[in-house]
Amino acid sequence: MASIQQTPNGPVLVLKESALQQKGKDAQKNNITAAKLVAELVKTSLGPRGLDKMLVDSLGDVTITNDGALF
Numbered sequence: 001m002a003s004i005q006q007t008p009n010g011p012v013l014v015l016k017e018s019a020l021q022q023k024g025k026d027a028q029k030n031n032i033t034a035a036k037l038v039a040e041l042v043k044t045s046l047g048p049r050g051l052d053k054m055l056v057d058s059l060g061d062v063t064i065t066n067d068g069a070l071f
Contacts, residue, residue, distance in 0.1 A: 022030060045052050055063045 044050055052064055052066045055065060057063075
C-alpha cells in the first residue's frame with residue numbers, strides 16, 4: 001500500500017510498498033509514540049530555551065525565526 005504524492009518535479013513515494021495499515025488503538029498508540037519522538041528531536045531547537053522559534057499567525061502561516069524578527 002504505497003501512497004504517492006504528485007509534485008511539479010514528479011511523484012514522491014511516501015510509504016514503502018511493504019507498508020502495513022493499522023486501525024484503532026494500535027494506530028493511535030503508534031501515532032502518539034511518533035509524536036513524542038518528533039517532540040524529543042525538536043525540543044532543543046524550538047521553544048523558549050531553543051535556538052529557533054516557530055511562530056504561527058492567526059491565518060496559520062508558519063515562520064521560523066531565531067530572534068523574533070518577521071521581516
